[in-house]
Amino acid sequence: MLILGIDTSCDDTSAAVVEDGRRILSNIVSSQAAIHKKYGGIVPELASRRHVEMIWPVVDEALKEAGIRLDKLEGIAVCHGPGLIGSLLVGSSFAKALCYSKGIPLAAVNHLEGHVFSVFLEETNPAFPFLALIVSGGHTSLYRIEGFGRYRELGRTRDDAAGEAYDKVSKLLGLGYPGGPVIDSLAQKGNPKAIEFPRAYLPESLDFSFSGLKTSVLHFVKKLIRERQDEPLKDPGLLQDIAASFQRAVVDVLVRKTVWAIKRERIKRVALSGGVAANSELRQSMSIMGREREVEMFIPSLSLCTDNAAMIAAAGYHHIMSQDTAGLDLNPKAYLPL
Numbered sequence: 565m566l567i568l569g570i571d572t573s574c575d576d577t578s579a580a581v582v583e584d585g586r587r588i589l590s591n592i593v594s595s596q597a598a599i600h601k602k603y604g605g606i607v608p609e610l611a612s613r614r615h616v617e618m619i620w621p622v623v624d625e626a627l628k629e630a631g632i633r634l635d636k637l638e639g640i641a642v643c644h645g646p647g648l649i650g651s652l653l654v655g656s657s658f659a660k661a662l663c664y665s666k667g668i669p670l671a672a673v674n675h676l677e678g679h680v681f682s683v684f685l686e687e688t689n690p691a692f693p694f695l696a697l698i699v700s701g702g703h704t705s706l707y708r709i710e711g712f713g714r715y716r717e718l719g720r721t722r723d724d725a726a727g728e729a730y731d732k733v734s735k736l737l738g739l740g741y742p743g744g745p746v747i748d749s750l751a752q753k754g755n756p757k758a759i760e761f762p763r764a765y766l767p768e769s770l771d772f773s774f775s776g777l778k779t780s781v782l783h784f785v786k787k788l789i790r791e792r793q794d795e796p797l798k799d800p801g802l803l804q805d806i807a808a809s810f811q812r813a814v815v816d817v818l819v820r821k822t823v824w825a826i827k828r829e830r831i832k833r834v835a836l837s838g839g840v841a842a843n844s845e846l847r848q849s850m851s852i853m854g855r856e857r858e859v860e861m862f863i864p865s866l867s868l869c870t871d872n873a874a875m876i877a878a879a880g881y882h883h884i885m886s887q888d889t890a891g892l893d894l895n896p897k898a899y900l901p902l
């Protein structure tokens with residue numbers, strides 16, 4: 565079954581063609597990073613306007629790269645939330661119109677479900693049940709995945725998501741948006757033990773909290789600026805140490821809480837997903853933890869960690885196979901629990 569996936573939940577316009585929920589024929593992502601960079605974060609109105617301009621060219625490119633005509637599509641899967649409402653409306657309206665005109669089924673996919681399903685696009689897949697840690701710009705959550713459509717939330721962030729903390733710390737260090745990749749590369753040259761930033765482990769809970777860590781970096785930087793006459797953020801060695809120390813704090817919390825979930829749920833299979841799963845230190849630390857504790861780790865390749873439409877098509881395939889289709893009255897939602 566050939567499914568077109570569409571994701572316009574945030575700032576990237578993405579379309580993909582996936583066969584049988586497993587085989588990627590194309591996965592096009594048009595990034596808006598250059599548009600939002602100068603504002604230090606996403607401007608929702610600019611994001612939705614850009615989606616309007618890009619949606620058809622991106623879908624067209626996905627079809628061309630897959631080598632299929634529009635008539636060959638057997639279904640469309642679209643992300644209907646959570647996300648920016650104006651952005652979501654562009655993708656869902658486009659998908660509804662295309663399904664209506666071609667007479668093919670529409671699947672409404674939760675963005676988080678899409679992230680979880682990114683691991684099914686790889687060679688080896690987890691058996692059910694497994695634990696899913698989703699770490700992105702909007703979410704940091706742990707789920708127990710019992711089967712297709714059967715998900716139980718074990719914990720979530722009480723404030724900032726991990727990716728949000730990366731983006732905010734990057735902004736205050738003057739490193740721009742998105743913060744994850746730039747902090748990741750700076751951190752590789754810094755000393756992770758240089759500065760002792762706090763870790764919110766929240767004992768007895770599988771919830772997360774990253775706003776204290778972000779505030780602690782802010783206080784550290786303000787103090788530096790007050791105390792040093794030169795411009796401390798122009799010192800590359802210092803920036804590298806801040807990046808490395810911040811990143812180590814994030815990774816320590818994510819790994820430790822995953823270990824707690826493994827013990828509590830007695831499940832030795834973990835799938836990592838979301839934009840922050842592209843982080844080199846997190847990938848490495850999770851792999852080491854997996855080896856040491858004999859836990860099977862499933863970590864998607866980099867392009868499947870950050871937002872993409874192939875993951876939406878992969879999840880949508882199961883909706884369509886189980887006749888769980890959406891009507892033309894589908895309304896996207898900014899807030900949409902999994």
Ligand code: KG4
Pocket residue numbers: 574699700701702703726727728730731742743744745748838839840841842843844869870871
């Ligand atoms: O999943 P995603 O593309 O979009 C959301 O659903 O939010 O995640 C985007 C987030 C951003 O906050 C970005 O800074 C972060 O993922 N990110 C990273 C890395 N690459 C992207 N964070 C840490 N290290 C990276 N290499």
Ligand code: ZN
Pocket residue numbers: 675679700701838839870871
């Ligand atoms: Zn995402």
